[in-house]
Amino acid sequence: MEKKNIKFHIIKLINILYKIYRLFYLRKKVIKLRKIINNYNYRYYILNNSNILDYQYDKLLTQLIKLEHLYPYLKNKNSPTQLVGAKVKSYILQKKKKHKIPMLSLNNVFNENNLFKKFFSPINKRINSSSFCCELKFDGIAINLLYKNGYLVSAITRGDGNIGENIIKNVLQIKNIPHILKGKNLPNILEVRGEIFITKKKFKLLNQKKLNQNKLFSNTRSATLGILKLNKNINKKIFNLLNFFSYGIGFTNKNFFLNQQEILKKLQYYGIPICKHTKVYSSYYEIINFYKYFKKKRYFLPYNIDGIVIKINNIKKQNIFGCTNHAPKWAIAYKFPSQEKLTSLKKVIFQIGRTGILTPIANFHTVNINGVNINFATLYNINEIKRLNLKIGDKIIIQRCGDVIPKVTNVVINEKCTRKRKNILIPKRCPSCNSILNKKKNNILYCTSELFCKAQLKAYLKHFISRNAMNISFIGEKLIDKLVDKNLIKNSVDLLNLNNFVLSKIENLGNKSIEKILKCLKKKHKVTFNRFLFSLGIPEVGIVTSNIISFFFKTLEDFLNTNLIKLQNITNIGEKTALNILNYIKKKHNINIIQNLLKKIDIIYTNNISKKNFFYQKKIVITGRFKFITRYNLVNQLRILGAIINNNISKKTNILILGIKPSSKLLKATKFNIKIINENKIIYLLNQISNFEKY
Template identity: 90%
Template sequence: MEKKNLKFHIIRLIKILYKIYKLFYLKKKIIKLRKIINSYNYRYYILNNSNILDYQYDKLLTQLIKLENLYPYLQDKYSPTQLVGAKYKSFVFFKKKNHKIPMLSLNNVFNENDLFKKFFFPINKIINKSSFCCELKFDGIAINLLYKNGYLVSAITRGDGIIGENITQNILQIKNIPHILKGKNLPKILEIRGEIFITKKNFKLLNQKKLNQNKLFSNTRSAVLGILKLNKNINKKIFNLFNFLSYGIGFINKNFFLNQQEILKKLKYYGIPTCKHTKIYSSYYKIVNFYKYFKKNRHLLPYNIDGIVIKINNIKKQNIFGYTNHAPKWAIAYKFPSQEKLTLLKKVNFQIGRTGILTPIANFNTVNINGVNISFATLYNINEIKRLNLKIGDNIVIQRCGDVIPKITNVIISKKSIKKRKNILIPKICPSCNSILKKKKNNILYCTSELFCKAQLKAYLKHFISRNAINISFIGEKLIDKLVDKDLIKNSVDLLNLNNFTLSKVENLGNKSIKKILKFLKKKQKVTFNKFLFSLGIPEIGIVTSNIISFFFKTLEDFLNTNLIKLQNITSIGEKTSLNILNYIKKKHNINIIQNLLKKIDIIYPNNISEKNFFYQKKIVITGKLKFITRHNLVNQLMILGAIINTNISKKTNILIVGINPSSKLLKAIKFNIKIINENKIIYLLNQINNFEKY
């Protein structure tokens, strides 16, 4: 009897332990999924540089939603399933502003099966008959226009759905956005939502005339986003090339409308441009045919679209379905598949990156996809070559992932091409330093020479001088390439110790440039602890991780004397990252580099900011153009001194720094009796505190 009880308790204990293990595993999986999705969100919404196909992103998001629904106690209000886009990152030039009603995103589907399953089926279960408003989905930038008593008072980007960037001054330049609404009985407060875009014709004109300071844009969306977020030295003619079309409203002080069709008609009456191709259908098959028509004929439109949007027409029925934190349940985007082109693979080159991994680069006959000429694409690693069974002379299918990144998706083998196919020769030695390549567990080849390999050294030094690291001015990527190729520098210490004799050996580098470089390098660099850690280029240590580490360790010495237990106690630091850190700090060569860097760099620790300095804990706002110092460097210096940098003036603001042509912030500062300091005064004060020099 006792043996039976013991057996029962052992089985019960095993079941409990298994549940605990399963919960731990699921939690880890959910956290990892959130991290991956957030990184993709950041690239898409903030960097405007997506690196994943929409259907792949949707697959990840669906997986996360399923896990969170199955285990609601693992849900988190900061999960990407609960937010719109990426966490808001403010741009220096534009102040933040809240939307009166959240500006949500849309859920996407890419095939007819998902359209019915995810959208029409749930609706039909509750509402038997309903009409739908079908609209084109423009490939531009979403904007929220706020009108008060018929007057345009602000224009805000989507941002994170709650807070956007106030880009009113730039929006006012766009011809077809009315500054004053037409008609009678205008709402007192009205948010109008729509898309800023550029036509295909105007996009060509933009690049042909090089109106944007000789810059060429790769696609229409990047052109719109790039120019809208410029705040100085803008040729106003550029904005004449932009257009706006509205697709709906946000906040309104009274409930004016019964359906979406009525909203669009009323907006047109107010003088707001809307799309003429919008249709109302009750039939599912007519909606699908609407999609198929524009999928086939989108090239005939004067602007780019990437799908259609389907909305329940009736407002009351919309309210029945409501919203998630991420998107409305009563609307969906039915997107077109990414465009593909067939071309011929000519050759494959191999490159070594900062981490030493061998990356194949496919070169093929140039193809034009959505107005962009493409002649090469990364193959990520040698496993991709094997997966595709890729060979020189193959007919390959090129797809622009997310309409941005080119990718080889398929190989078309015909009877004619079989004889012409040639094997791709995988290097056994590093194409840069000729050292023998080694294999990781996943068969990925990498160079073990680290910074003794010129390719890795170049990539690392470019990382080292970047804004998020040491932020070295007057030294660019081309100069680094020349310095490394001529064996004039071997590491980051050599870079900081550059002298006139060394720089004079570089071709096409004038005396003026040399003087600027030496003047900058002469002063000791002041760098926050997190940026210093990021500058070291430790694998897996990105901007976010370096920031987390900088607050965990009090000093660099503590960091260099750490161990595996301490590292794994840090939030978000896993075993792989911990081992990378330990591997880095165990090498004498790396420690020597750090010690020599400290002769040229002062590290500012979060807990070592002097409370006695003039700027400590002061709320500071900057307005106007600065002549003697870049805004980025000024903000960086003030933050080092413990200042709090804000974008908006309020009664709690302590100081307003004023440059040339200040905005209305100056009037507000005078009204609130806030201390006003000009550029000369701020430089003088910074000089007094830390021997700050003009840039």
């Protein structure tokens, strides 16, 4: 009984210590997040030198908001979630000035699901029906113009929301900002809120003529802020490049407005410019259509916009919802997808991949997206060409998906464009081997020549030497291209049998490189069964499927003698994959290749130990960096042992492997009470598995 009590108290103590550790860790993470976000705010609002994308910044801010919401004791009045922008540094100000009413920022959403969840749903719970004013969100610099008795007396930047920089001397040079208001019955005090921006045409002129002391600006926002911060000795004509639109008011001594639409009309009556593209809707679907319309239309607007702003139209209802320290609850910015550019299609190139599928590649005039020059993007298959109704000469929108892969997302049809559109000619023969292309049920074209087609052979050999397959060093993709083009190798066996005589025929390949290649190929390669299966390049058999198959069959011989019923009995192996495997192993040419490969390769079978180990069939997620083991080796070893590696935490996850600087996966794992193992523990467990080797 005493032993049970001791055990209970030990477990209780461990739980308390873990909670203390977690609190300490979370506090440390929150402090670090605040520091990072404040630094980005300072660079963006004050230095005009942002080094982070909008969606990346929003991701960090959302992470901080979630942490502060889950753990309220971590909240702080100086947190970026409670403030707007960045504190204005006195040494860069012409003059500090306080806003009469705080100049708040806007909360952002990037998809329809979050728009409804974060904005419309809370409103619908409190208000049965309401109309909304939809406006464009300009990509410029927010400004607060203060008029006293109709005269412009100050122009203050947003700053930290309470105090901004008074740049009245430069703002007075902007042509469409009135110095004196028009009309009758003017308020004694009126704060006019709006955006200063530069049009696309004038931005181009600015950079072409290098009006700003030979400085080139990267985008319209940086150009706008750069001009506004110029000293008084500069040529005043440069300020003529700037424009202004108002989107509302701050403080006024005559608060007689009933709704947002009325405010905009009154501002226009006073002589203040407003954007004509403003609509009031009561239907959610009309608002979504407004967003979709300008998502396409924005490329033809004279200025840059990065989304729309949705506001409750009624002022009384706005007051009911109020504001946080950061943003109003009655308005939200629904932003367009980031990383998009408009260009024109020059031509479409057709390529044959490893499995023989014909892939169209769009070649367009170079665009720079976030510092990267792009002129090619995959179109996936001919169905995509038809879906987009794509033609040569079309204006197209290029997006970098996930900040990496370029994609053609849309075709922009301009009725005023007189340039002729040319049809894209779909090839009937393989562009590599000239054999007739076959068509699958889904209209996808493919070459049936397999490794007799040089394009397929090159792609396959690159797959064969890759890290997840044979992991052969010193043989690069360019060398493979040269060897295939010169007809020096025709399969993977030829690659492993390379000799000095063959390699000496390759231009610009030195003796030292040849020595390294031959030394690598001379030793017999040891490879696990799953990686050997993956290296064969069987259609539909990727890394995960190779692992599954390697656990089902004890030897390669068992695998080669399989049938359709056995294959379909394997978990997660469908009919299509099973037929592809059977089609591969029935061909004598493929069997001959495998038999010859076995002369150069030793297959390591791990299925005998897999079912007896701690990791077998465990769903595992990895987060953070490691000191003593690479993530690649860790994943590879765990898969050999039968573990299922997932990218995201769920309630079904069994283990989280924790490294240095973990992501939010740690919080989710803690929430779901998932077992957490650190690097030392994982290495210890791997070493405990008998006969285990690192391959």
